[in-house]
Amino acid sequence: MNDLKNLKTEEYFLSMGPQHPSTHGVLRLILKLDGEIVTGATPDIGYLHRGLEKIAENRAYIQIIPFTDRLDYLSSMSGNLAFVLTVEKLAGIAPPPRAEYIRVIMAELNRLASHLIWLGTFSLDLGAVTPFLYCFREREKILDLFEMITGSRLTYNYMRIGGVAADLSAQFIKDAAAFIQDFKFRVAEYEALLTQNPIFLARTKNVGIIKADKAIAYGLTGPMLRASGISRDNRRDFPYAIYDKLSFDIPAGTVGDCWDRYAVRVREMRESAKIVEQALSGLPEGNFKTKVPLSLKPPAGESYAPVESPRGEIGFYLVSNGTAKPYRLKIRTPSFCNLSIISHVIKGWKVADVVAILGTFDVVLGEIDR
Amino acid sequence: MTEEKKISREELLATGENIKAQYNFLVFITAVDYPERNVIGMVYHLRSLGNRDTLIIKIDLPREKPEIASVAGIWPAAEWHEREVFDLFGVNFLGHPDLRRILLPPDWEGSPLRKDYTKPGVIKRPETIK
Numbered sequence: 001m002n003d004l005k006n007l008k009t010e011e012y013f014l015s016m017g018p019q020h021p022s023t024h025g026v027l028r029l030i031l032k033l034d035g036e037i038v039t040g041a042t043p044d045i046g047y048l049h050r051g052l053e054k055i056a057e058n059r060a061y062i063q064i065i066p067f068t069d070r071l072d073y074l075s076s077m078s079g080n081l082a083f084v085l086t087v088e089k090l091a092g093i094a095p096p097p098r099a100e101y102i103r104v105i106m107a108e109l110n111r112l113a114s115h116l117i118w119l120g121t122f123s124l125d126l127g128a129v130t131p132f133l134y135c136f137r138e139r140e141k142i143l144d145l146f147e148m149i150t151g152s153r154l155t156y157n158y159m160r161i162g163g164v165a166a167d168l169s170a171q172f173i174k175d176a177a178a179f180i181q182d183f184k185f186r187v188a189e190y191e192a193l194l195t196q197n198p199i200f201l202a203r204t205k206n207v208g209i210i211k212a213d214k215a216i217a218y219g220l221t222g223p224m225l226r227a228s229g230i231s232r233d234n235r236r237d238f239p240y241a242i243y244d245k246l247s248f249d250i251p252a253g254t255v256g257d258c259w260d261r262y263a264v265r266v267r268e269m270r271e272s273a274k275i276v277e278q279a280l281s282g283l284p285e286g287n288f289k290t291k292v293p294l295s296l297k298p299p300a301g302e303s304y305a306p307v308e309s310p311r312g313e314i315g316f317y318l319v320s321n322g323t324a325k326p327y328r329l330k331i332r333t334p335s336f337c338n339l340s341i342i343s344h345v346i347k348g349w350k351v352a353d354v355v356a357i358l359g360t361f362d363v364v365l366g367e368i369d370r
Numbered sequence: 371m372t373e374e375k376k377i378s379r380e381e382l383l384a385t386g387e388n389i390k391a392q393y394n395f396l397v398f399i400t401a402v403d404y405p406e407r408n409v410i411g412m413v414y415h416l417r418s419l420g421n422r423d424t425l426i427i428k429i430d431l432p433r434e435k436p437e438i439a440s441v442a443g444i445w446p447a448a449e450w451h452e453r454e455v456f457d458l459f460g461v462n463f464l465g466h467p468d469l470r471r472i473l474l475p476p477d478w479e480g481s482p483l484r485k486d487y488t489k490p491g492v493i494k495r496p497e498t499i500k
Binding site: 045046049051053054216217218219230232237238304306313315317319327328330332336337340369370 | 394395396397398400402403413415419422445446447449450458471472473474475482483
């Protein structure tokens with residue numbers, strides 16, 4: 001027994017990632033540990049840096065759209081949409097009404113797919129396997145819908161400056177409406193598995209709290225900000241496409257813990273389903289694209305048009321000098337800003353809680369590293 | 371409503387302290403390189419979460435020695451944005467709590483987003499990853 005008293009303890013460093021299933025990509029967290037408690041953390045990013053901002057300076061505007069797919073690859077439609085809106089704002093192009101509706105339908109279906117991946121992998125992180133299977137079952141149907149129109153299942157390259165690449169078919173409209181009808185009951189299924197599950201509550205309630213003032217100070221956006229009780233959503237605050245014609249709620253949390261971030265995203269899924277339903281029923285006839293010159297030369301100037309992606313505010317700060325290529329394209333991505341708070345949030349929690357907290361951040365490394 | 375303001379670099383900290391109560395949300399910080407004017411233009415995109423106003427602050431820095439005070443003490447979100455501008459443009463932020471490269475490896479040479487940057491022929495493998 002005396003020997004135990006003489007044992008020395010010391011803090012040590014644990015490198016979590018870049019190859020680790022619960023960092024959801026190539027994120028590396030250098031954790032400083034006292035036993036199992038995190039006393040400090042240094043995120044290490046950049047493993048996926050492809051220099052998209054530099055590449056964009058040597059591409060025509062239409063050639064940049066496929067690169068925006070590869071930022072937030074779980075919701076390519078939002079990246080596409082943010083970029084084309086920015087160029088349209090600068091060049092003064094107005095897409096036809098049908099294209100605006102199609103954009104909203106696609107963006108919201110993509111939000112559902114993205115939130116479903118998040119819900120599935122997050123519950124998997126916490127040890128619940130069943131929701132993962134349920135979520136991927138529904139996501140598969142959304143990907144089938146996307147494949148029908150765009151031909152691809154992950155990187156769609158679908159939005160165009162002045163409209164969209166292809167019109168919606170009658171089959172798509174029928175299938176999408178049927179899917180949304182079905183989906184409303186599916187959300188209740190996920191909630192039955194998790195929302196009041198005692199194990200789930202023990203892992204998420206009051207874990208990793210982000211206070212509202214901290215959330216604003218660190219520039220958080222999207223569900224992360226709303227879970228802390230700040231009701232801010234670009235779809236309502238800076239309406240683009242046809243969001244000002246649709247009725248939907250902006251769910252917000254109160255405490256800012258992991259459970260709130262979960263609840264906000266689940267409620268958002270219900271709202272997105274409502275939006276798709278309204279947009280499908282209001283879909284006007286007409287053109288899906290206006291004629292835009294292939295080598296578009298927007299006037300010299302700059303523009304920024306923020307879009308609400310499933311993770312928060314994605315925006316392109318575009319500086320043009322009047323040529324066919326952007327002079328500078330800065331990409332403001334939500335995951336980058338959301339992740340910057342991580343070392344303050346996980347301090348004092350156990351390593352197992354780091355997995356839960358990071359899970360609710362819902363980061364996509366493709367858009368952090370660009 | 372969007373407002374644009376052009377100030378000098380000495381005024382930045384005082385301006386920031388004055389407006390931080392209203393413009394409480396930092397959307398992003400970035401830079402644009404203008405070699406023909408011999409200037410690196412800093413862009414601070416701020417927003418008021420109360421009434422949704424936008425304020426864009428622009429500051430010109432000399433290209434040879436781009437230095438500016440860090441605003442990480444006013445808007446903590448600036449910490450990572452400034453590291454990114456330091457990494458890709460080589461702008462030095464005075465008083466920044468932890469100014470290191472963020473996206474590129476620590477031993478990378480040059481500032482890739484400057485217009486005169488030339489692609490290195492051979493990319494060195496980093497010897498130690500800290």
